[in-house]
Amino acid sequence: MENILAINYGEVSLKGRNKSIFISQLVKNIKLNIRDFEKAVVLRDQGRLYIEEYEQGDEEAIIGKLKEVFGIYSIIPAFKFEGDMETIKKVVLIAARQHISEIPIKSFKVETKRVNKQFPMKSPEVCRELGGLIFENIDGIEVDVHHPDMMVFIEIRSYNLVFTKRIYALGGLPYKTGGRAMLLLSGGIDSPVAGWMTAKRGLEIEAVHFHSYPFTSERAEEKVMDLAKHLCRYVNRMVVHSVNLLPIQKAINEKCKEEEMTILSRRFMMRIAEKIADERHCQALVTGESLGQVASQTIEGISVTNQSVDLPVIRPLIALDKVDIMEIAQRIGTFETSILPFEDCCSVFLPKKPLTKPKLSRMLASEKNLDANILIESAILGKTTREITLY
Numbered sequence: 607m608e609n610i611l612a613i614n615y616g617e618v619s620l621k622g623r624n625k626s627i628f629i630s631q632l633v634k635n636i637k638l639n640i641r642d643f644e645k646a647v648v649l650r651d652q653g654r655l656y657i658e659e660y661e662q663g664d665e666e667a668i669i670g671k672l673k674e675v676f677g678i679y680s681i682i683p684a685f686k687f688e689g690d691m692e693t694i695k696k697v698v699l700i701a702a703r704q705h706i707s708e709i710p711i712k713s714f715k716v717e718t719k720r721v722n723k724q725f726p727m728k729s730p731e732v733c734r735e736l737g738g739l740i741f742e743n744i745d746g747i748e749v750d751v752h753h754p755d756m757m758v759f760i761e762i763r764s765y766n767l768v769f770t771k772r773i774y775a776l777g778g779l780p781y782k783t784g785g786r787a788m789l790l791l792s793g794g795i796d797s798p799v800a801g802w803m804t805a806k807r808g809l810e811i812e813a814v815h816f817h818s819y820p821f822t823s824e825r826a827e828e829k830v831m832d833l834a835k836h837l838c839r840y841v842n843r844m845v846v847h848s849v850n851l852l853p854i855q856k857a858i859n860e861k862c863k864e865e866e867m868t869i870l871s872r873r874f875m876m877r878i879a880e881k882i883a884d885e886r887h888c889q890a891l892v893t894g895e896s897l898g899q900v901a902s903q904t905i906e907g908i909s910v911t912n913q914s915v916d917l918p919v920i921r922p923l924i925a926l927d928k929v930d931i932m933e934i935a936q937r938i939g940t941f942e943t944s945i946l947p948f949e950d951c952c953s954v955f956l957p958k959k960p961l962t963k964p965k966l967s968r969m970l971a972s973e974k975n976l977d978a979n980i981l982i983e984s985a986i987l988g989k990t991t992r993e994i995t996l997y
Contacts, residue, residue, distance in 0.1 A: 607687040607697060609665065611657040612767065613672065616679025616777050619653070629655075632677045632780040638842050639671045652721065652763065658686070669773060674839050676806050677780035684769035691727060691735070694760060697768045698736050699743055702758055705770040706744065711755035713748050714740060721763045732760060776806060781841055784808030787890040787920060788883035790875065791815050791846065793829045793950050796894030796923055798837060798940040799931050803922040804892050805841050812845045812886055814879045814989075818852040818951040826948035831994060836940045838996040847882055849989045851875065851951050854981045859955045861975040868902045868952070868960040869969060873914040874978070878985055880915040890918040896931065897924050901960040910964045 613636070618628045633648055633655065640646050646660035646668060660668055665683065672681050685697050702714070716737045718729040727735070737749055740758065747756075761767040789801040791813035801811050815830045827848060834844045851871065858870050879891050895903045902911070912919055923931055935941035 610686045612682040613655040614680045631783050673775045676778040678775040681773040682769050684767045701768045713750035713754045714756040715754035716758045718760045725762045778806035779808035782810045786810045786888045787892045788888040789813040789892040795935050795944040798833045799934045800894035800922050814847045816851040816951045818954040821954045822949050829948050832943050834994040843995045847989050847991050862972045864957045865961045867957045869964045872911045876914045892920045895921045901962050904962050906963040
């Protein structure tokens with residue numbers, strides 16, 4: 607009898623003829639996430655993945671790593687063994703007693719899946735016999751087929767599996783199965799969450815960060831790198847490009863109206879991000895915008911910003927409340943870093959009354975006062991690029 611971890615991959619099961627591509631990437635991502643556990647082996651069999659041969663003391667740590675892999679729906683710690691009904695009975699009692707020692711229960715139910723049709727008993731017969739066995743050998747519990755405190759699962763394949771609990775994970779799709787996108791990553795709460803949400807749908811993400819050095823500090827930029835490192839828990843590595851926006855902000859401040867600063871800066875940031883995205887073979891931009899959250903995130907502001915680029919812009923937070931976004935940030939581990947009080951480029955030359963309903967014609971007229979192409983090319987030429995990893 608061996609302790610193993612069975613992995614269910616949920617939505618990936620619906621991918622039809624492309625399923626093997628998704629599963630192959632999921633296996634790669636799992637191997638990368640549990641690479642520190644040298645003895646662990648990832649196997650694929652009959653609609654599931656299995657982690658086997660690991661040190662028993664490593665099980666909880668491996669489960670913790672698996673819970674950060676996109677595409678895993680649930681993780682099942684199970685006993686794997688070969689043998690007849692008498693062997694199954696012994697293991698079922700061990701599993702039930704172990705469960706009860708960890709979580710006291712009053713009721714149970716047995717469920718059997720008989721994949722191996724050569725097994726001499728049918729599923730209902732196995733359930734009846736094992737239910738009676740548990741009832742007779744463990745005091746103080748009763749059968750409840752509707753709302754049991756404990757489910758005892760038996761799967762009869764070319765081998766047998768017995769388990770009593772299922773640990774739910776992130777779900778989503780395996781990372782790197784959905785193309786590549788460029789995330790506009792700031793030091794705030796929203797954009798790391800937006801990056802996490804798109805990565806959960808399989809998009810590989812790179813990031814571009816805008817700063818206004820020396821008006822913003824080096825520590826403020828390090829904060830953004832720290833956020834990228836947090837995201838590496840889920841994506842393993844990220845490339846982050848840093849672009850100094852200050853020369854562009856100065857030009858806007860000198861040649862355009864004060865209230866236009868936010869929208870014009872945003873249009874420049876999108877165009878710079880798009881050019882870097884093209885260089886890096888990214889197919890979309892990702893932003894952390896949420897409708898109505900700040901002056902530039904009105905529908906008019908978003909529309910005018912959108913019209914500065916040709917690439918699709920993905921805004922996964924667009925309809926979420928701030929409270930919802932904060933809850934996700936706390937859950938994925940970026941919140942505590944995001945709220946550190948360092949300045950960002952958006953606070954430089956901040957207008958007293960920013961435009962909330964900008965018109966495209968007005969923005970285009972103002973941009974004629976600027977050497978837009980030269981400013982953009984110069985900003986990209988001065989960018990720095992770092993590869994961020996978890997270790």
